[in-house]
Amino acid sequence: MTLLLRAIVGAEDVGVAAELGLTVVPATSVVALASPWAAAGAAGEADLLDHHRVIQAIFARVPCLPARFGSVFPDAGALGARLALRERDLATQLARLGHRCELAITCAWRDGGRVAPATSVPASTGRAYLERGVVRARTQKERQLRADEIVARLLGELAVEPAFIRHRTCPRPAVAVSMSALVTRDEIDQINSRLERLGAQLPDVTTVVQGPWAPYTFAVSE
Amino acid sequence: MREGATLDVPLVELVDRLLNRGVVLTGELTISVAGVDLVYLGLSVVLTSVETIREAGAKI
Numbered sequence: 001m002t003l004l005l006r007a008i009v010g011a012e013d014v015g016v017a018a019e020l021g022l023t024v025v026p027a028t029s030v031v032a033l034a035s036p037w038a039a040a041g042a043a044g045e046a047d048l049l050d051h052h053r054v055i056q057a058i059f060a061r062v063p064c065l066p067a068r069f070g071s072v073f074p075d076a077g078a079l080g081a082r083l084a085l086r087e088r089d090l091a092t093q094l095a096r097l098g099h100r101c102e103l104a105i106t107c108a109w110r111d112g113g114r115v116a117p118a119t120s121v122p123a124s125t126g127r128a129y130l131e132r133g134v135v136r137a138r139t140q141k142e143r144q145l146r147a148d149e150i151v152a153r154l155l156g157e158l159a160v161e162p163a164f165i166r167h168r169t170c171p172r173p174a175v176a177v178s179m180s181a182l183v184t185r186d187e188i189d190q191i192n193s194r195l196e197r198l199g200a201q202l203p204d205v206t207t208v209v210q211g212p213w214a215p216y217t218f219a220v221s222e
Numbered sequence: 223m224r225e226g227a228t229l230d231v232p233l234v235e236l237v238d239r240l241l242n243r244g245v246v247l248t249g250e251l252t253i254s255v256a257g258v259d260l261v262y263l264g265l266s267v268v269l270t271s272v273e274t275i276r277e278a279g280a281k282i
Contacts, residue, residue: 004253005245008245032247042253042255043253043255044255048237048255052236052240065244065245066244066245067245067246068240068242068243068244068245069240069241069244070241071247072253079247082247082248102239104236104239106235172234178235178238180239210235213236216239216243216244217243219243219245220245
């Protein structure tokens with residue numbers, strides 16, 4: 001039976017599998033939780049979001065390491081063999097991360113990242129083309145600097161250990177900052193309040209916090 | 223800020239994590255995801271919601 005890997009949990013938490021109808025592939029200290037996968041064709045958006053729902057259901061019950069979507073094994077034996085090779089590393093990661101949550105913090109430009117028209121010169125001329133390029137480059141530089149400032153504000157506000165923060169600036173035209181913070185559940189309300197306050201002080205971006213999620217960003221691949 | 227609020231906030235951040243982060247056990251087959259290019263296309267242009275993406279998908 002082809003299996004889609006969902007998450008890794010501690011051996012002591014194996015009971016969650018029965019509750020959620022998942023297949024268990026055990027190692028000694030950790031177990032892999034998987035679902036049967038019909039191998040026909042590619043997955044779709046619904047499968048992707050379902051993967052998240054399954055992981056969230058696991059994570060709501062027990063500490064876990066979420067699996068990247070798309071990890072398919074021809075049978076339980078193949079999955080078990082791979083699990084055994086990584087068991088020590090996975091157990092270490094699970095102990096370090098499994099009880100923590102990921103918050104996804106996104107600061108999006110309120111103007112959608114659009115660059116204002118550069119010139120009154122007719123758009124079809126070479127001069128207009130060059131002027132547009134100059135404006136685009138200048139705008140990108142200004143946005144990068146502003147995004148760096150926003151990161152500094154976020155880091156100050158979050159006051160989370162640096163090892164538990166990942167961020168990217170200007171990853172897409174519409175986004176100034178994409179940040180992941182690894183926090184404990186009892187920190188979430190306080191962090192949300194702080195971010196709401198900070199968001200109100202940042203007129204050029206909309207700040208959105210998603211989560212708590214399983215620690216996707218911090219579960220390291222081999 | 224709540225999991226239930228996911229429908230109102232950017233999908234791209236979640237998609238990015240589902241596809242690019244998380245534990246990988248090497249050596250397995252990897253399935254492709256139909257429609258992900260479409261999702262990324264929509265989300266790279268504007269910060270949008272699941273509903274918006276679905277509408278965009280229906281139009282394209």
